[in-house]
Amino acid sequence: MSGNQGRSGAMVSTGNPLAAQAAREILEAGGSAVDAAIAADAVMGVVEPMATSIGGDLLAMIHQAGQPVLSYNGTGRAPLALDAAMVQALPGARIPERHPLSVTTPGAVMGWWDLHQRFGRLEWRRLFDTAIHHARAGFSVASVAAHEWAIFDFVLHQDPVCARLFRAGRPPASGEQFQNPELADALACIAVDGPDYFYQGPLAQAAALSVQRMGGVLAPEDFRRHTGDFVTPLSLDFYGARIHECLPNTHGIAILDALAAIQNRGGAPDDPDTWVQMVRATAAAMDKAKRTVADPAGNTVCTVVVDAAGLAITLMSSVFKRFGSGIAVADGGFCMQNRGFGFSEPGHINGPGPGKRPYHTVVPGLTTRDGEFLLGMGVVGGLMQPQGQIQILTRVLAWGWDIQKALDAPRWRLEAGDTLAIEKGFPDSIAQVLRASGYEEPHAAAGELAGRSDFGGAHAIFRSQTGELQGAADPRKDGQWLEAFKLQ
16 A cells, blocks of 8 residues: 555554554554554564564564653573583684574563553453464465565475474465464463463473474573563654664664764755765764674564554564574474574674673664654664665655655665665666765675565655654565554
8 A cells, every 4th residue: 555644643554464454453443553563563473474473573662642752672682501602613603694593582472561561452362363363264475475485495494393384395375375373372372371371381491492402502491581671762863853763782873873974964865976975874884883783684574553642653573584593383383583693703792692682683763753753664674674764764854755755765775895786766877876986786696685675675654744644665565554443
């Protein structure tokens, strides 16, 4: 659904129509924006298992009318049994991409609970009805999800449980029905017993055993010790608005550093030098984050919801790389994340350690103007998350673009070294100047890892000067925005 103005004062934008519909139903039943975001996120874990699940992490930005913006960090920590010596013994003294030691404690379920306890209105168990239904009865696999499922089928073959659950060697085609009754059972138990079932009970035992069976060290005690945090976010004034981003262990600071440099230089969108300076500002900010926060890349989902009471949330969850670690939980129906790949080598500020949070790519964003909600947005796609936010925020706030136009527009993506992937549709005059400035074209596969989605997938809600909501969903993903009516 393309960008448009909402009349209801309540809206959702998320990565799949089934998730958008679930969120709208919650809003129309009297639920809060947070209730709706949780319902949508639970559905996303069913319909996009390569991107998110209860085996992943969650971060959120929340704004309540008249209150300061809050950030929630639900990222999990490394196992207590992980020590630097284990990593030092690995090739390159780094945890490989999908190594069993890359598994960290999932934070999504506790994140749902913490957010609901503070901002929820509907009964907890009501939030999971739709996700449980789609997991048990089956759903039609969306086109971009099917495309990515096929590309990353190779991840599914290492673990027999993962291979069985997610059909290794025969990924579902677009429009094909897929069922996950084991995940339905797990969600049903979480709906009844809350996070205790996941962190204190049988699912924690099953998840730890699944990881240990593959050579990892995650233990039930790591689940029992998990906590999330509500914190005050970092912020920056930018062209009359205030940008709010998550603190480290994310790279939200890189977004603010880049935007500060862009604002100082100014520039018009049709001036090629404006784009050169934007790329350079982004490169410098991300390099600083790499040195002071850590190293990156991944896959995520984003949900933005605003309700009629003015509560707004940008919620993002992720298993990091597609299908995470490739280690699935028997009788759980989900993959465990591989956030430990975000650790640097031992001795680095982001080096591995027991109970330590690794560098995290997920950065939900929220923007206010004069203390009121203006824009909720997230860009999924690893290193594209800060780069996408920088480009979209500049287009909307500095240049006055319509939010859907800003999401539709072609993007660039900094790759390794001084290479820059430029999405099809970028004006040749600008692309030529970028190349002449020293940014070479990457290898053919870079920037097109999973088709268009490698330039990120954004979802957003913007409040216009007249107070109406404008929803936007990225055509690079399967997403949709919907208004909510019949509010109670």
